[in-house]
Amino acid sequence: MRIATWNINSVRLRMPIVAQFAAEVKPDVICLQETKVHDDQFPFDDVKALGFEHVAINGIKGYNGVCILSKLPLDNVGRHEWTGKADGRHIYATLPNGMEVHSLYVPAGGDEPDRTVNEKFGHKLDFVDEMAGWFAANRDPKQPIMVVGDLNIAPLEHDVWSHKQLLKIVSHTPIEVEKFTAAQNAFGWVDCMRKFAPEPEKMYTWWSYRSRDWRAANKGRRLDHVWATPVLAEKVGAMDIVVDARGWEKPSDHVPVVVDVAD
DNA sequence: ATGGTCGGTTGCCGA
Numbered sequence: 001m002r003i004a005t006w007n008i009n010s011v012r013l014r015m016p017i018v019a020q021f022a023a024e025v026k027p028d029v030i031c032l033q034e035t036k037v038h039d040d041q042f043p044f045d046d047v048k049a050l051g052f053e054h055v056a057i058n059g060i061k062g063y064n065g066v067c068i069l070s071k072l073p074l075d076n077v078g079r080h081e082w083t084g085k086a087d088g089r090h091i092y093a094t095l096p097n098g099m100e101v102h103s104l105y106v107p108a109g110g111d112e113p114d115r116t117v118n119e120k121f122g123h124k125l126d127f128v129d130e131m132a133g134w135f136a137a138n139r140d141p142k143q144p145i146m147v148v149g150d151l152n153i154a155p156l157e158h159d160v161w162s163h164k165q166l167l168k169i170v171s172h173t174p175i176e177v178e179k180f181t182a183a184q185n186a187f188g189w190v191d192c193m194r195k196f197a198p199e200p201e202k203m204y205t206w207w208s209y210r211s212r213d214w215r216a217a218n219k220g221r222r223l224d225h226v227w228a229t230p231v232l233a234e235k236v237g238a239m240d241i242v243v244d245a246r247g248w249e250k251p252s253d254h255v256p257v258v259v260d261v262a263d
Numbered sequence: 264a265t266g267g268t269c270g271g272t273t274g275c276c277g278a
Contacts, residue, residue, distance in 0.1 A: 009278085010270055034278085036271065062272045108278055120277090152278095209278090210267040253269075253278080 001072075001097065001261045003029045005148035005224055006245075007105070007206075007254035011035040011067070015046050017248045022050045025242065025258055028071045029095065031103035033150045034252075035065035035088075042067070056093045064088040066103045066149070072096050082130040083123055090131075097144075097263060099232055104131070104149035113173045121170065124152070125179055132183035141188045144232035146261075150254060151225045153180045158199045159222035171221055190233035192226040192259055193241075206254045207246055214246060224257050235262040 004027040008014045011032055022030070030052065035042070038061045047055060052069035056077040059065035065088040068074060074093035081087070092102040107124040115122030139145055155177045157163040166172040184191070197203055204220025211217050228236060238260040245255040 013270070034270090063270085063277065110277085208267080209269045212267080 001029070001095070001263065002027045002258060003031070003101065003146070003148070003226075003261060004256045004258045005031045005033070005103065005150075005226065006256040007033040007150040007224060007252060009034045009036070009252040009254070011065075012037055012041075012043055013250065014252060015043060017245065017251065018047075019050055020248060021242070021245065021256055022052075025240075025256070027258060029101065030069040030256075031101065031148050032067050032069065033065075033103065033105040034063075035059050035067055036063055037061075037065060056091050058088045058091040060086075060088040064105060066091050066105050068093050068101065068103050070095070076100075080134055082134065083127050085123075089127075097261075099144040099146060099261070100139075102145070102147045102149070104147055104151065106131075106150065106152045108152050109170045109176070111170060113168060113170050113175070124170075125175065128153075128176075128179040128183050132179075132186050135187050139187075141229050142231060143229060144235075145229045146192075146232055147189065147227040148225065148257070150223055151180065152223050153177065154221040154223055155180045155184075156194070156199055156222075158202050159204075161202070161204070161219040161221070166221075171223060184227065188230060189227035190230055192228050192233055192236045193222070193239055193257065195233065195236070196239040203241070204243075205241055205257055209253050224254055226257055226259050232261070236260065237262055 109124035110120030112118040205224035
């Protein structure tokens with residue numbers, strides 16, 4: 001089974017490249033973040049035409065929003081809203097092979113990495129803590145579970161183009177990395193991307209729009225992640241970051257991450 | 264030290 005995650009930055013505007021991705025990569029499941037559309041306005045017909053008959057969504061008007069598009073039936077669909085906000089950051093479902101997949105969008109956290117002056121940063125830190133607590137309280141790490149999505153934190157030195165220059169930039173600050181790593185270790189999540197390309201290999205999934213030539217500058221960050229419980233991570237046999245998608249027509253600033261899971 | 268570009272609840276806010 002092939003599973004992808006992609007921060008799409010408006011699913012309606014991006015339908016042409018979702019179609020291109022589906023045709024070229026042939027994923028069975030696509031988890032999207034930043035769909036930016038209320039469930040009532042979701043382009044169900046378009047995704048069904050691409051073969052994704054089963055859709056689980058948690059969307060709100062205009063911003064955030066996550067979904068799971070699937071060619072296979074989705075069972076036990078659910079969501080949780082952390083930090084007391086119903087703002088479309090989480091959806092999950094169980095696939096026919098018994099694995100549960102979660103599509104997650106962690107708050108970006110604003111520009112200033114100080115929660116006393118920037119409440120968005122505090123919200124981000126609290127969200128990561130509460131998310132970790134929820135999995136600890138509600139899920140069994142011995143079961144086959146996968147969390148994918150835009151976690152908006154690049155935890156490792158080589159997850160960013162310059163570790164030194166980004167230490168005070170939100171997404172790579174020590175406090176965020178500490179929360180991220182604590183969440184990962186508390187449940188025993190396996191980083192399914194680094195398993196295939198350990199440090200010091202550079203690994204990015206996002207390049208800012210604010211660059212004349214993203215490819216030449218290559219000032220990327222790994223903000224998107226694939227986590228799996230150990231029993232499921234053992235079955236992940238391949239991983240690909242579709243870097244070319246950053247250069248497609250009307251691109252998102254994020255690119256898809258794809259993993260193959262053995263039956 | 265600054266500004267650069269996207270998308271949608273547009274002439275601003277979030278990323």
